[in-house]
Amino acid sequence: MNKAQVFSIKNERQFNETALQIFQYQAQNCAVYRDFISALKINPGSVKTINQIPFLPIEFFKTHEVMSSALPAEVIFTSSGTTGATTSSHYITDVSWYTESFRKAFELFYGDINRYTILALLPSYLERQGSSLIYMADDLIKQSGNPDSGFFLYNHNDLHLQLKKQQQARKPTLLIGVTFALLDFIEQYPIDFPELIVMETGGMKGRRKEMIREELHGQLRKGFGVDAIHSEYGMTELLSQAYSKGEGIFNCPPWMKIITRDTNDAMSLLSTDKAGGINVIDLANFNSCSFIATHDLGKVYADNSFEVLGRFDNSDIRGCNLLVG
Numbered sequence: 001m002n003k004a005q006v007f008s009i010k011n012e013r014q015f016n017e018t019a020l021q022i023f024q025y026q027a028q029n030c031a032v033y034r035d036f037i038s039a040l041k042i043n044p045g046s047v048k049t050i051n052q053i054p055f056l057p058i059e060f061f062k063t064h065e066v067m068s069s070a071l072p073a074e075v076i077f078t079s080s081g082t083t084g085a086t087t088s089s090h091y092i093t094d095v096s097w098y099t100e101s102f103r104k105a106f107e108l109f110y111g112d113i114n115r116y117t118i119l120a121l122l123p124s125y126l127e128r129q130g131s132s133l134i135y136m137a138d139d140l141i142k143q144s145g146n147p148d149s150g151f152f153l154y155n156h157n158d159l160h161l162q163l164k165k166q167q168q169a170r171k172p173t174l175l176i177g178v179t180f181a182l183l184d185f186i187e188q189y190p191i192d193f194p195e196l197i198v199m200e201t202g203g204m205k206g207r208r209k210e211m212i213r214e215e216l217h218g219q220l221r222k223g224f225g226v227d228a229i230h231s232e233y234g235m236t237e238l239l240s241q242a243y244s245k246g247e248g249i250f251n252c253p254p255w256m257k258i259i260t261r262d263t264n265d266a267m268s269l270l271s272t273d274k275a276g277g278i279n280v281i282d283l284a285n286f287n288s289c290s291f292i293a294t295h296d297l298g299k300v301y302a303d304n305s306f307e308v309l310g311r312f313d314n315s316d317i318r319g320c321n322l323l324v325g
Contacts, residue, residue, distance in 0.1 A: 001025060003097060006283045007104055009254040018255075019050050019281055022290050030068040032060055033289050040267075051269055055261070055279045055293035061088035061237045069093040069287040078130035079236040088236045090132070093287045098239040101284040102136045103143065105253040109243045110174070110197075113140060117166055118149040119159065121177035121185060122201070126153055132236055133201060137176060160189040167193050174199060175224075176232070179216065186223025199230040199243075213248045233308065237292055239284035242306070249305050255283040258306045260298060275299045275309055 001022060009015050026033050027044035033056050037044060040054055047053055060066055063086075067073075073091040080087070092098060106113060118141045125131040141149040148166070152159045166173040174197040177185070182200055198220060211219075217229040228246030242250040242258070252258060260276035262268040270276045278296040285292075297309045 001286055003100055006255045006286065007100055009283070011254075015254065015257065015283075016050050018283055019053070019257075019290070020047070022283055022286060023047060023050075023053050025286075026068045026289055026291075030066065030289055032056070032064045032066050033068075033291075036060070050257075050281065051259075053281075053291050054267070055291045056289050057266075057293050058088070058235075058237055058295060060289075061090060062086045065089070065091050066237075066288045067091050067093065068289065071287075075135070076130060077132040077135070077236050078128075080124060080128060080131070089130075090236050090288060092239075095135075097284050097286060098132070098135070099139060101240045101253070101255070102139070105241055105243070106140060108253055109245075109251070113143045114145055115172050116144050116149075117146045117171050117173045118144045119162060119166075119173065119175045120151045121159060121175065121181045122151065123153050123181050124178055126151060132239075133234070136241075156185050156188050159185065160191065163191055163193060163196065167191075167195070170195070173197065176201060178202075182220055183216075183223075186220065190223045190225075192225030194225055194227065196224055196226055197230055198224050198226055199232055201232050201234075217248070235294070237285075237288075238280060238282045240282045248307055249301075250307070251305050257281040257304070258298065258300050260300050261293065263297070263312065266293060270300075272300050272302050277312070278306075278308070 005018055009018060024044060027037055028034065036056055037054055042054055071093040073093055074095045075092045077090040077092060078087050120137040120141065122134060122137060125134045148162060176199045179200050179202055200220065220229045230246065231244040231248065232241050233250050234241035240253060240256040242252045242256060244250045259279045260270040260274065261279050262270060263277050275297060278294045278298040280292045280294060281290055283290050295311050297312055298306050299309060300306045
C-alpha cells in the first residue's frame, strides 16, 4: 500500500476497496488489532465489506503500542489529560502520512494555504510535548509562507494587534484555537472581523465549564463578529481531520469515514440519522490501526456529513444513549 492510493481516493468504491486491503494488512501486521480480532472470534478472511470490519476500542492507545509496522517510531504523539490520567500514545513510524493527510485535507476544504495568514492560539498544547495539533499547526504556519503567521500563548494583546493589522490589510486570515483560549481572548478583546475564519479545536481542558455547542458558538460568533464558527474534528489517535464550516456539521476528506454504532452493542452498526457511538475509518493510519471506536457520540447523515453530540464513558453508555436517543 502506498500513500498515492489512499490520498487519491475519489469515490466510495475506491474507499471500500482500499479500506478492505488495509484491514487485511493490519489484521496480520498489527499485533494489538490481531489479538483483538482473535478475541472476537472473527476470521479476517471472512470480512468482505467495511460493515464487517471490527473497530478497535480507542482505549488500546493508552495501554499498548498500536503499530502495524516493525520500523521504529519517528515521532510519538500523545494526548493531553488531567493530572494523573492515563494518556494515549500514537506511535508514528512514517510521519509523512500525517503531513500529506492534513495538507491535502486543508487544501480540499480551504484552498491554497499560501492565501492565508495562520494564527494559532493553542496555549495548553504549546505547554506540553507530543501534540499532533501543534505539529499540524506549525507545518501549516510554515507552509503559508507568511511572516505574520505564528503561535500565540497568553499574549492576547499581541494577537489582537495582529488581527487588527490583518483586517486593515484585508488579508484572508484563519485563527485556530483551543476553545477556552478563544473565550478568554474575546472577554478581553472582542473584535468585529466578519471576514475572519475562527476554527475551534474543542476542549476546555478543565479551565472552564463545558458548554453545549450552540451556546459556545454563539459567544464566539458575537466576540469575533463572524457569522459562523468553524471546527476541526481530530484526535491523537488519528492522522486525519474532519472539518465543519458552521452549525457543527462536519465533513471528512475522501480517505476518512464516520460510522455510528449501537451504544448497547458495539458490534452493531447504525443506519444514518441515528445517534450512536462514533467509529472512525482513517486510512491515513496505515502504520497503526485505521479502524477505531471512539468515546464520542454522534449522528451520520445521508450525505456522509456528521455531527458530534457529546461523549460517553464505559460506565454510562446506557444513560448517554437515553440522553441522545
